[in-house]
Amino acid sequence: MLRQLLRRVTLVDIFMWIIGLLLIGMVFYGSVRTLVSGKYAPTEWVNLTVTGIALGGIYALIALGYTLVYGILRMINFAHSEVFMSGPFTAYFLADALDKVGYFDRYPILSLLLVMVLSMAVATTVAVLLERIAYRPLRTAPRLVPLITAIGASFFLQYTFRGLFGSGVKGYPETDWFKRKWCLPDTQACISTTQILVIVAAVLMMVALYAFVQWTKIGKAMRAVSEDKETAALMGIDVDRVIATTFAVGGALAGVAGVLYALMFRQVQFFMGFVPGIKAFTAAVLGGIGNIPGAMLGGLFLGIFEALGPNLFLDGLGIPAPYQLKDAIAYTMLVLILIFRPTGILGERLARKKA
Amino acid sequence: MAKATRFDGKAVLRAGAIAGVTALLICLVGMVAAFGKRNLIGGVVRISVGHTLFFLNMMLAGYLAVRRARHKEPLFQALGGALAGLVSSAMVAALVLIDLPEQVNLRSVLINASPDLYALLTFGMPTLTGLGVLVVAGTFVAALTAGALILPPRFRRAVSLGFAVLLLVGLLQDLLKVMFTGWGTLGDLFLWMFETGGGLSLVAAVTVFVVAGGLNLLFSYYAAGTRRQVQAWVMSRPPQGRLAIRIASIGLLALVLLSVPFVVGRYPSEVLNTVGLFALMGLGLNVVVGFAGLLDLGYVAFFAIGAYTMGVLTSPEISPLAHPLTFWEALPFSLLAALLSGIILGIPVLNTRGDYLAIVTLGFGEIVRLLFLSDWLRPYVGGAQGIQLIAPAKVGDLLLTQPRELYYLILVSCLIVVFVSNRLKNSRLGRAWMAVREDEDVAQAMGIELVSTKLLAFATGATFAGLSGAIFATKLGSIYPHSFQLLYSIYVLCLLIVGGMGNVPGVLVGALLLIGLPELLREFAEYRMLVYGVALVFMMLTRPEGFLPDRRVRREVRAEVEENSA
Numbered sequence: 001m002l003r004q005l006l007r008r009v010t011l012v013d014i015f016m017w018i019i020g021l022l023l024i025g026m027v028f029y030g031s032v033r034t035l036v037s038g039k040y041a042p043t044e045w046v047n048l049t050v051t052g053i054a055l056g057g058i059y060a061l062i063a064l065g066y067t068l069v070y071g072i073l074r075m076i077n078f079a080h081s082e083v084f085m086s087g088p089f090t091a092y093f094l095a096d097a098l099d100k101v102g103y104f105d106r107y108p109i110l111s112l113l114l115v116m117v118l119s120m121a122v123a124t125t126v127a128v129l130l131e132r133i134a135y136r137p138l139r140t141a142p143r144l145v146p147l148i149t150a151i152g153a154s155f156f157l158q159y160t161f162r163g164l165f166g167s168g169v170k171g172y173p174e175t176d177w178f179k180r181k182w183c184l185p186d187t188q189a190c191i192s193t194t195q196i197l198v199i200v201a202a203v204l205m206m207v208a209l210y211a212f213v214q215w216t217k218i219g220k221a222m223r224a225v226s227e228d229k230e231t232a233a234l235m236g237i238d239v240d241r242v243i244a245t246t247f248a249v250g251g252a253l254a255g256v257a258g259v260l261y262a263l264m265f266r267q268v269q270f271f272m273g274f275v276p277g278i279k280a281f282t283a284a285v286l287g288g289i290g291n292i293p294g295a296m297l298g299g300l301f302l303g304i305f306e307a308l309g310p311n312l313f314l315d316g317l318g319i320p321a322p323y324q325l326k327d328a329i330a331y332t333m334l335v336l337i338l339i340f341r342p343t344g345i346l347g348e349r350l351a352r353k354k355a
Numbered sequence: 356m357a358k359a360t361r362f363d364g365k366a367v368l369r370a371g372a373i374a375g376v377t378a379l380l381i382c383l384v385g386m387v388a389a390f391g392k393r394n395l396i397g398g399v400v401r402i403s404v405g406h407t408l409f410f411l412n413m414m415l416a417g418y419l420a421v422r423r424a425r426h427k428e429p430l431f432q433a434l435g436g437a438l439a440g441l442v443s444s445a446m447v448a449a450l451v452l453i454d455l456p457e458q459v460n461l462r463s464v465l466i467n468a469s470p471d472l473y474a475l476l477t478f479g480m481p482t483l484t485g486l487g488v489l490v491v492a493g494t495f496v497a498a499l500t501a502g503a504l505i506l507p508p509r510f511r512r513a514v515s516l517g518f519a520v521l522l523l524v525g526l527l528q529d530l531l532k533v534m535f536t537g538w539g540t541l542g543d544l545f546l547w548m549f550e551t552g553g554g555l556s557l558v559a560a561v562t563v564f565v566v567a568g569g570l571n572l573l574f575s576y577y578a579a580g581t582r583r584q585v586q587a588w589v590m591s592r593p594p595q596g597r598l599a600i601r602i603a604s605i606g607l608l609a610l611v612l613l614s615v616p617f618v619v620g621r622y623p624s625e626v627l628n629t630v631g632l633f634a635l636m637g638l639g640l641n642v643v644v645g646f647a648g649l650l651d652l653g654y655v656a657f658f659a660i661g662a663y664t665m666g667v668l669t670s671p672e673i674s675p676l677a678h679p680l681t682f683w684e685a686l687p688f689s690l691l692a693a694l695l696s697g698i699i700l701g702i703p704v705l706n707t708r709g710d711y712l713a714i715v716t717l718g719f720g721e722i723v724r725l726l727f728l729s730d731w732l733r734p735y736v737g738g739a740q741g742i743q744l745i746a747p748a749k750v751g752d753l754l755l756t757q758p759r760e761l762y763y764l765i766l767v768s769c770l771i772v773v774f775v776s777n778r779l780k781n782s783r784l785g786r787a788w789m790a791v792r793e794d795e796d797v798a799q800a801m802g803i804e805l806v807s808t809k810l811l812a813f814a815t816g817a818t819f820a821g822l823s824g825a826i827f828a829t830k831l832g833s834i835y836p837h838s839f840q841l842l843y844s845i846y847v848l849c850l851l852i853v854g855g856m857g858n859v860p861g862v863l864v865g866a867l868l869l870i871g872l873p874e875l876l877r878e879f880a881e882y883r884m885l886v887y888g889v890a891l892v893f894m895m896l897t898r899p900e901g902f903l904p905d906r907r908v909r910r911e912v913r914a915e916v917e918e919n920s921a
Contacts, residue, residue: 012806015702076710093464134892142911143709144650145895148852151652151713152891155845159885163384166466274841278721281714321730328725331718335703338715342706 020340023332030313040311043188048307054195054264056303057202061257062280063287063295064209065127065250071226071290072246073139078150079130080254081277082157085270086126087119087255088262089161092170094118099173108177112197112259120255126157127251128244136240162270169269172262198260205256206296209249213292218245226290275327279306282334288344297345306330360431363424367435370423371442374416374497378447381408382476384885385467389878391475395525397554404526405475409447413493416443417500429505433498440497441490448486451476509575517568524548524563525555530875533620612766616759625758626874628830631765632823634866636847638772638859639819644848645857645905646785647812648792650713652844653720656700657693657817659727659839661824664692666742666834667735673742675735682748682829686822693821694814701813705806708795720841728836741835745828761830768826769863772819776859779815788812789857793911842884846870849887852894855901857908864903 034040062084069077077083098104098111134153138146178197183190213219224232225242233239261276262268283302287294309329314322337344381387391405420439421432451473454461461468477485503514524531528549535542548559555563589600616624636658643651667673668685680688704715727736736742748755748764755761779785787808790798799805828834846869854865869887873879879886894901900909 010806012702012705019703076714078710078713134896137896141895141899144648145899147650147710147713148848149892149895151845151848152888152893152895154888155884156888156892159882159888160380160384163386163467163882163885164465278714278718282718285711319729319731324729325725325731328722331722334718335715338703338707338711342711 020336023336026317027313030316032316034312034316037316039315041188044311045308046189048311049304050191050195052304052307053300054198054202054303055307056283056300057199058257058260058264058299059276059280059283059303060296060299061202061205061253061260062276063284063299064206064292065254066281066284067287067289067292067295068222068246068250070284071292072222072243073135073146075135075143075146076150076281077130077135077247077250078147079134079154079157080127080250081273081280082154082161083123083127083130083251083273084254084258084261084277084280085268085273086157086161086258087123087251088172088258089165089170089268089270089272090122091115091119091259092172092262092268093165095173096170104173105175105177108175112263116201116256116259119259120252123255123258124248124251127247127254130157131244131247136243158270158273165270167270169267172266172268174266178263194263198264201256201260205253209253210292212249218242222246278334279327279330282330282337284344285334285342286337286344288346291344291346294344294346301345302330302333305333360426360428362431363426363435364438366424367420367438368442370419370435371416371439372446373419373443374412374439375443375446377415378409378412378443379450381412382447382450382472383465383467384882385469385472386882386885388467388469388472388475389881391471393526393876393878394554395522396557396560397549398556400557401554403475403554407522407525409476410493410496413440413444413496414500416440416493417497418504420497421501421504432505433501436501436504437494437498439501440494443497444490444493447476447493448490451482451486455482509572512575513568513572516571517564517566520567521555521560521564525560526872527875528555530619530623533623534618613763616762621758623875624762626871628758628761628765629874630866630871631762631769632827632830633847633850633870634769634863635765635772635823635826636820636843637850637854637862637866638769638776639816639823640847640851641816641857641859641862642776642779642788642819643812643816644851645862645908646780646792647788647809649809649812650709650716651813651816652713652717652841652848653700653723654716654816654820654847655839655841655843656720656723657697657820658824658827658843659723659836660696660817661689661693661821662828662834662839663727663736663742663824664689664821665825665828666737666745669746669829670742670744672744673735673737679746682746682825685746686825689825690818690821693817693824697814697817698810700817701810705809717841717844720844724836724839724841727839739836741833742828743833745832745834747832748826748829755829761826765826768822772822773859773863780857780859784808784811789907845884845887849891852901853890855903855905855908857905858901858903861901861903861905865901 062080065080065083066077069075069080095104095111095115098114104111130153134149135146138149178194179192181190181192182196213222221232221237221242222245224235224237225239229239232242261272279302280299283298284295285298286302287296287298289295306326306329310322310326314325314329319325387405387408389405390408391403393404394401395404395407396402416439417436420435424432424435426432426435450468454468454473473482476489478488479485480488503511506514532546532549535545548555548563589597592600615627619627636654639657640651640654643649643654665682665685668676668680668688669682671679674680700716700719704712707715726732728739730738732738733740748761753760755764787798787803790801790803791805791808791812795805798808827838850865850869851862852865853869854863855861869890873883898904
C-alpha cells in the first residue's frame with residue numbers, strides 16, 4: 001500500500017507540494033502576524049470584506065461568461081474581457097450625456113438602468129459577432145487554433161475601441177447619492193450606495209441567469225448542448241442558435257458587470273478589460289470551470305481574498321506598498337489551484353481532459 | 356453543369372456591405388488620416404498611403420463580390436464587382452455627408468472623424484464633387500479588381516505581384532532613397548523615380564508595376580525549367596565541385612549579411628537589430644509553441660529575466676558585487692537564470708494543457724513583471740526606476756554601442772540560435788517534441804518521458820529569450836519594467852503565427868515583416884496591435900499553418916480539420 005503510494009508520487013509532485021505549502025505557510029504566517037500586531041481595527045476588516053464582496057460580485061458576473069462558453073464549446077473565450085470592456089466604454093457617452101443634462105442627479109436609478117441597457121446591448125452584440133465571425137468557422141479546428149483566434153480578436157477589439165473612442169481614461173459620472181455611505185450606528189463600518197447597488201445587481205443577474213438556465217426551454221437546450229452536441233442536434237436542437245444564445249447571455253452579463261465596474265472605479269479605458277478578465281477567469285477555474293454556481297462562488301471568494309490579502313498577509317510579511325502586488329495575488333492563486341485542485345471547488349476534473 | 360445563372364445580387368450587396376464596414380472602420384480608427392501624409396504617388400495625381408488603404412477595401416469589395424457570388428459569367432462578375440465597390444464607397448461617402456451639417460458632431464464621440472479625414476476622402480475638393488470622385492474611383496477600383504480576378508491564374512499572379520511590389524517600393528521609399536544615394540548612374544536612375552518629390556511619379560509607378568509584373572510573368576514561363584537545368588548542372592559536377600558551389604553560395608550569403616549595415620545606413624541597422632532581437636525570441640518561442648505545441652503567453656518573462664540578470668550583474672548602480680561583471684562574464688549567468696526560470700515556471704504547468712496552459716503562463720508573465728515593478732524588490736532590481744548603466748559588450752578594445760556594431764553581435768547570436776534550432780528539430784528530442792505536440796497521450800504511450808521533454812522545451816525556449824534579453828539590456832544600457840509587458844509576448848506569438856509555426860525561416864520572415872516594417876513606418880506604431888489582432892484572426896481562419904509553413908505542421912493542421920469535419 002505504502003509502496004504503491006510512493007511509486008505514484010513523483011519528484012515533480014513533491015516540488016509542487018513544496019511550493020504550494022510554502023505559499024500557504026507564508027499566507028498563514030503573514031495573517032497571524034498582522035492580526036497579532038492589531039494594526040487594523042475590526043471595522044476596517046468589515047469594510048474591506050464589503051468591498052471584496054462587491055468586487056467578487058463583478059468577477060462572478062464576468063466569470064459566468066467564461067464558464068457558460070467553456071461549458072458548451074470547451075474553449076476559453078479569451079476575448080471575453082473585451083466584451084466586458086466594450087459595453088461600459090460605449091455606454092460612457094450616454095452616461096456623460098445624461099450627466100450633462102442633470103438626469104444623473106435627479107433620477108440616478110433610471111439613468112443607471114438606461115446606461116446598463118445600452119451597455120448590455122453593445123456587449124451582447126460584440127459577443128455574438130465575435131462568435132459568428134471568429135469562432136464559428138473554427139469549431140472543428142485543432143484546439144490551439146480557436147485560442148489564438150481569440151487572442152487576436154481580443155487585441156483587435158481593444159485597439160479598435162481605442163481607435164474609435166481614444167486612448168484616454170474617461171471618468172464615469174458620479175453623484176452624491178452614489179457616494180453616500182450608510183454606516184452601522186456608532187461604528188466606522190460602512191457601505192456605500194454604489195456597493196449596495198453593485199451587490200444587488202450582481203445577485204439579481206445571477207438569480208436571473210440561474211432561472212434562465214434551469215427553467216426556460218432555451219436554457220434546457222443549452223444544458224443539453226453542453227452535455228453532448230451531436231445528440232442534442234439529433235434531438236432537434238439548433239446547436240448554432242444555442243451557442244449564439246450562450247454568447248449573447250455571457251455578453252449581457254459582462255455588459256452589466258462592466259457598468260458596475262465602472263461605477264466602482266469610476267473610470268473606463270480601452271485596456272480596462274484585461275486584468276478583470278484574467279481574474280474572472282481565475283474565479284471561473286476556482287469554482288470549477290463549466291459550473292455555473294462554481295463561477296459565482298469562485299468570484300466571491302476571489303474578490304474577498306483580493307480585498308483582504310494585501311492588508312492581511314502581505315503587510316504581515318513586511319512587504320512595503322503591498323497594494324502593488326494585489327494583482328499578483330490573483331495570479332498566484334490561479335497557479336495554486338492548478339497545482340492542488342485543477343477541478344476547482346465544485347468542478348469535475350477538466351484541466352487534464354483534452355479540450 | 357451549366358446551371359442557369361442569374362445575377363447574384365444578394366451576395367454582391369453583402370460583399371459591398373462587408374467591405375464598406377471595414378472601410379468605415381479603418382477611416383474611423385484613424386488609420387486613413389494617419390497615413391494621409393505619406394505619399395505613394397506624388398505630383399499632380401497625389402495618392403497617399405491613406406487613400407491606398409481606403410482603396411484596398413474597395414479591392415476587397417471586388418474580390419468578395421467575385422468569390423461569394425454564384426454567377427460565373429465574366430460580365431456579371433465585373434458588374435458585380437463594380438456594384439459592390441459602389442455600395443462600399445457610398446457607405447463611406449454617407450459618413451462624410453452625415454457629419455457635414457454643423458449640428459451633428461460625430462467627433463465628440465468618434466475622435467477620428469476629423470476634418471483631416473474628410474479632406475483626404477474628398478481629395479481636397481469641394482465636398483460634393485470630392486465625394487462623387489471618391490464613389491466613382493471606388494467603383495472603378497472594385498470593378499478593376501473583379502476584372503483582374505477573371506484573368507487566367509498566371510496573369511492574375513503577375514498583376515497582384517506587380518501591385519505588391521509597387522506598394523512596397525512606395526512604402527519604403529525613404530529607406531530606398533537613402534540606400535541608393537551615391538550609387539552613381541544606377542542610383543540616379545533610381546532616384547529619378549522619386550523626382551516629383553513626396554512619392555513616386557506616375558510614370559515611375561507604372562514602370563515599377565509593369566517591370567515587376569512582367570518579370571513575374573516571364574518567370575512563370577521559364578522559372579521551373581531553368582531551376583531544373585541549374586539543379587541538373589549542379590548535380591552533374593563531381594563531389595568536390597558541388598562542395599565548392601556550396602561553399603561559394605554560403606560565402607556569398609555571408610558577404611551579403613555582413614555588408615548589410617553599411618549598405619542600408621544607420622537607422623535601418625537599428626531596425627534590423629530590433630528585428631534580430633525579436634527573431635531570437637521568436638526562435639525560442641518556436642521551440643515551445645512550434646515544436647512542442649505548448650502555448651506560452653508569458654514568454655516575455657524569460658526575456659525580462661535575461662535582461663535583468665544582465666542588468667543586476669553589470670550595472671555598478673545596483674550590482675551586489677564589488678566589481679560589476681563585464682558583458683561576456685555576465686552572459687552565461689543570464690542564460691542560466693533564464694534556463695532555470697524556464698524549468699521552475701514549467702514544473703507547475705506540466706499537467707495543464709492547451710488553453711489552461713496559455714492563461715497560467717500569462718499569469719506567470721504578469722507576476723514576474725509585477726515583482727520587478729514592486730517596491731518590495733526595489734533594492735535588488737530597481738523597481739519602477741529600472742536599472743541604468745548596464746555594461747556594453749566589448750570585443751577586444753572595441754565597445755559595441757553603435758547599431759552597426761551591435762548588428763554583428765545580434766547576427767552571430769541569431770546564426771547560433773538558428774543552427775541550434777535546426778539541429779534540435781531533427782534530433783531525437785525534436786521528434787519527441789513533435790510527438791507531444793501531435794498527441795500527448797500517444798506520445799507517452801510510445802515511451803516518451805513527458806516531464807523531461809516538456810521541461811526541456813521550456814528551458815530551451817527560455818534560454819533563447821534570455822539571450823535576447825541580455826543583448827537587449829546591453830544594447831539600450833538601461834531597462835525598465837514597462838519594457839516587458841504582455842504585448843511583447845503577443846508580438847512574438849504573432850510573428851510566429853504569420854511566419855509559420857515550427858519553421859525556422861518562417862520565424863525570420865515573420866520578424867522581418869511584423870517587426871521591421873512597423874519600425875520603418877512610424878505612423879503604423881499606433882495601429883500595430885490592431886493589425887496584429889486582425890492578422891492573428893485572419894491567419895487562423897484562412898491559413899492556420901502560416902505563410903511559410905513547416906511541412907509537418909501543415910499536414911497536421913489540414914489533416915485534423917478534415918478528420919474533425921468528417
